Amino acid sequence: MNNSKKSYAREFAYRIKQLRIQKFGDQRGAQSAAALALSISPAEWRGYEMGVLPGADRLAHICRTFECDANWLLGVSSSTDTLSSSQEEFVKLLATTQELIHGIDEIHTSYLSVMLDALKDPAIAQQQCYKLYKIARGLKDLHKQVNDDKATPSGG
Numbered sequence: 365m366n367n368s369k370k371s372y373a374r375e376f377a378y379r380i381k382q383l384r385i386q387k388f389g390d391q392r393g394a395q396s397a398a399a400l401a402l403s404i405s406p407a408e409w410r411g412y413e414m415g416v417l418p419g420a421d422r423l424a425h426i427c428r429t430f431e432c433d434a435n436w437l438l439g440v441s442s443s444t445d446t447l448s449s450s451q452e453e454f455v456k457l458l459a460t461t462q463e464l465i466h467g468i469d470e471i472h473t474s475y476l477s478v479m480l481d482a483l484k485d486p487a488i489a490q491q492q493c494y495k496l497y498k499i500a501r502g503l504k505d506l507h508k509q510v511n512d513d514k515a516t517p518s519g520g
Contacts, residue, residue: 373415375439380412383430383437402429457510464506471499 387401388394399409402425412418417438418426427434435441475496 372438372440373417376417376437377413377415379432379437379439380426383432384409384413387430402426457513461506461510468499468503 384394384398388397395409395413396406399406402409402422404422412426417423423434423437426432427437475492
């Protein structure tokens with residue numbers, strides 16, 4: 365078996381198993397359920413999970429059944445794997461949003477501790493509630509900005 369075929373077989377084995385886990389789980393009987401969905405024997409399914417490559421007709425049937433792309437299933441990259449500039453921009457926005465959410469989570473955890481102490485003193489509790497209100501207002505403004513950005517067509 366040449367190296368590229370080995371690579372496809374390895375990738376196929378990994379991805380077919382992921383499809384099975386996603387659709388049927390990883391418990392006992394999941395391989396049999398996946399085989400049944402394809403109308404094949406459990407032994408044939410196990411072969412796929414060990415890297416036996418199916419023929420073209422069977423590959424097409426697997427892709428239809430599991431609603432996946434054959435190139436993806438074999439680990440073949442295509443020209444559509446690259447992101448457009450607008451997609452790259454969106455991914456960057458998601459990364460920034462994730463960082464903000466992580467920061468907010470840290471702040472939230474810190475404020476929970478402070479709030480427990482603040483419950484003992486109404487003046488402190490009121491001050492902390494105002495700070496949380498400002499954070500919530502900032503999140504609302506961020507949400508509006510993201511929605512406005514989505515509504516504005518980009519040049520990418």
